Amino acid sequence: MVTFNIYDTISKINNEFKPLDEKNVTMYVCGPTVYGRVHIGNGRSVVVFDVLFRVLRFIYGERCVKYARNITDVDDKIIDAAIKRNISEQELATEMTEYFHQDCDYLNCLKPTFEPMVTKEIPDIVSIIQRIIDNGHAYINEGNVMFSVDSFKEYGKLSNRKIETNKQNIRIGEKEYKLNQDDFLLWKKTDKGVSWDSPWGRGRPGWHIECSAMSNKYLGENFDIHGGGVDLKFPHHENEIAQSKCAFKGSQFANIGCIMVF
Numbered sequence: 001m002v003t004f005n006i007y008d009t010i011s012k013i014n015n016e017f018k019p020l021d022e023k024n025v026t027m028y029v030c031g032p033t034v035y036g037r038v039h040i041g042n043g044r045s046v047v048v049f050d051v052l053f054r055v056l057r058f059i060y061g062e063r064c065v066k067y068a069r070n071i072t073d074v075d076d077k078i079i080d081a082a083i084k085r086n087i088s089e090q091e092l093a094t095e096m097t098e099y100f101h102q103d104c105d106y107l108n109c110l111k112p113t114f115e116p117m118v119t120k121e122i123p124d125i126v127s128i129i130q131r132i133i134d135n136g137h138a139y140i141n142e143g144n145v146m147f148s149v150d151s152f153k154e155y156g157k158l159s160n161r162k163i164e165t166n167k168q169n170i171r172i173g174e175k176e177y178k179l180n181q182d183d184f185l186l187w188k189k190t191d192k193g194v195s196w197d198s199p200w201g202r203g204r205p206g207w208h209i210e211c212s213a214m215s216n217k218y219l220g221e222n223f224d225i226h227g228g229g230v231d232l233k234f235p236h237h238e239n240e241i242a243q244s245k246c247a248f249k250g251s252q253f254a255n256i257g258c259i260m261v262f
Contacts, residue, residue, distance in 0.1 A: 002059050006225075009233070009257040010158055019224045020255055025056050025065045028215040028254070030228035030236065031115070033072040034096035035081040038103055045229045048260045050109040052227070068114040068218045070211060071097055074204055079193035089193055093119075114218045118210045122196050125205045125213040128247050129186045129198075137246035141177040143189030143201035149182045152242045158257060159234035184208065184239055208239035212247065215240075215254075226254030233259050 006017045019025040029049045032038055038046075049069075056065045073093035082092040097117075104111075118125070129145055132138045137151045149155050156162060185206035187198060195202045215223065221244070228237060237259065244253045 004055065004059075006256055006258060009259045017224075017256070019060070020222060022060055023064050025060050026219040026223035027053065027056065027065070027067045027225040027227065028211070028219055028223060029067070029069045029112075029226075030211055030232055030240075031069040031071050032096075032100055033075050033077060034093045034100060035075065035077040036096060037099055041229065043103060043107060045260050046104055046109055047107055049227050050107075052225070052258075053110060053112070066114070066219060067112040068116065068215065069112040070214050071100075071115060071117045072207070072210065073097065073117045073119050074194055075207065076193075082193075090119075116214045116218060118205065119194070121210065121214055121217070122205070124217050125209055126187075126196075126198050128213045128216065128243070129205075129209060131247040132186065132243060135246055135249065137242075138186055139179065140200050141179070143203060144177045144185065145187035145200055145206075146178060146183045147186050147239070147243065147246075148180065149184070149242070150180055152246055154245070155242050156238065158238045158241060161234060161238075184235065186243070208236055209243055211236075211240050212243040216244065216248070221248040221251040222253065222255065224255050225258050226256070227258045227260060230259050 003016050005014050007014045027049070029045075032042060049067075053065065053067045074089065078089045078093055082089040085092065129138070132147065133140070133145065138145055138147050140146075186209045187200055187203055188206055189201050189203040191202070193204070195204050215226070226237070226240070237257065241253050241257075245251050
């Protein structure tokens with residue numbers, strides 16, 4: 001069988017790739033937030049992981065490889081862009097998703113096995129947030145659910161950052177309901193834009209939790225490769241790891257963290 005090496009961004013070691021199960025090789029890649037047209041950097045990421053998808057299919061067989069790539073179709077950026085154009089966020093997200101697919105076709109990229117969209121996965125997102133709360137890694141503050149960074153000793157391992165250096169990365173509007181400066185949002189209480197009912201009140205998911213929910217739903221608690229642009233290394237990928245490991249006790253999340261370097 002053909003073999004190849006792949007660089008693991010957590011261990012920082014370039015090792016021969018060995019899947020958890022050769023008959024079920026799995027890869028999750030963080031996809032676009034559809035508030036505008038993709039740029040060349042986005043396209044490069046799509047192409048890189050398309051090539052990896054093709055390599056895996058060549059080695060292990062088309063039926064034995066599952067590739068999931070999400071579409072983030074609800075986000076503050078989408079809401080703000082939709083307001084500027086005087087259209088609904090759903091209209092904007094639908095339009096930009098269609099453009100994204102056209103661009104992927106132009107780049108001759110294969111379609112992923114799964115392409116879940118956040119707005120269609122809310123029940124699973126709510127469920128994984130509740131698991132994190134029940135396991136003692138999150139708290140509720142005025143309808144907002146926050147991940148407690150202090151509860152997860154491995155936080156910062158991927159990005160090699162100390163918790164106290166992360167203050168500049170807080171997203172707008174989160175400071176007032178954090179118990180710790182470094183905690184991050186799982187569920188946002190809001191009356192701006194699209195929202196859903198939840199056990200904590202009406203709102204919508206935080207940016208990071210969607211990928212933990214969708215990678216688990218489509219690939220399982222443990223899968224082979226987790227990919228995305230290098231710009232997502234912190235905070236997005238760091239937070240995904242924390243959420244998933246804290247939701248599912250004993251989970252290793254991804255066997256290999258494969259972040260594309262620009």
